[in-house]
Amino acid sequence: MKVKVSRKAHFNAAHRLYRKDWSDDKNNAVFGKCNNPNFHGHNYELIVSVFGEIDSETGFVVDMKVLKDLIKEKVEDALDHKNLNVEVPEFKELNPTAENISVVIWNKLRTHIDANHELEVKLYETPRNFVTYWG
Numbered sequence: 001m002k003v004k005v006s007r008k009a010h011f012n013a014a015h016r017l018y019r020k021d022w023s024d025d026k027n028n029a030v031f032g033k034c035n036n037p038n039f040h041g042h043n044y045e046l047i048v049s050v051f052g053e054i055d056s057e058t059g060f061v062v063d064m065k066v067l068k069d070l071i072k073e074k075v076e077d078a079l080d081h082k083n084l085n086v087e088v089p090e091f092k093e094l095n096p097t098a099e100n101i102s103v104v105i106w107n108k109l110r111t112h113i114d115a116n117h118e119l120e121v122k123l124y125e126t127p128r129n130f131v132t133y134w135g
């Protein structure tokens with residue numbers, strides 16, 4: 001029997017969306033307010049889901065305590081209250097869109113999740129805008 005279990009988490013972070021190789025006009029046209037040179041913040045809501053067989057001994061797919069600590073260590077400690085462009089190495093050359101942030105989070109977690117389990121990352125940049133990545 002396969003079940004998907006999910007854990008919610010939260011972090012605040014600042015970012016700016018732009019490309020160094022584009023003109024100011026083009027950056028403004030494509031990224032609008034998100035190209036503010038002084039950065040701006042979001043309250044990101046994260047849902048990490050693990051899909052797999054229920055362990056016959058524990059009755060768990062994954063130990064929620066372990067998943068909680070993993071998200072804290074790998075995601076919250078790395079991203080919370082950070083300027084993503086300036087302080088997070090993965091975004092030195094990568095635009096910190098919700099899409100790219102979800103892929104970065106997935107990559108940070110994947111090696112720590114049982115290889116037999118599927119991993120899904122859902123990231124809300126605003127209550128109405130969210131992206132989903134599952135590898």
Ligand code: NI
Binds near residue numbers: 034040041
């Ligand atoms: Ni933004």
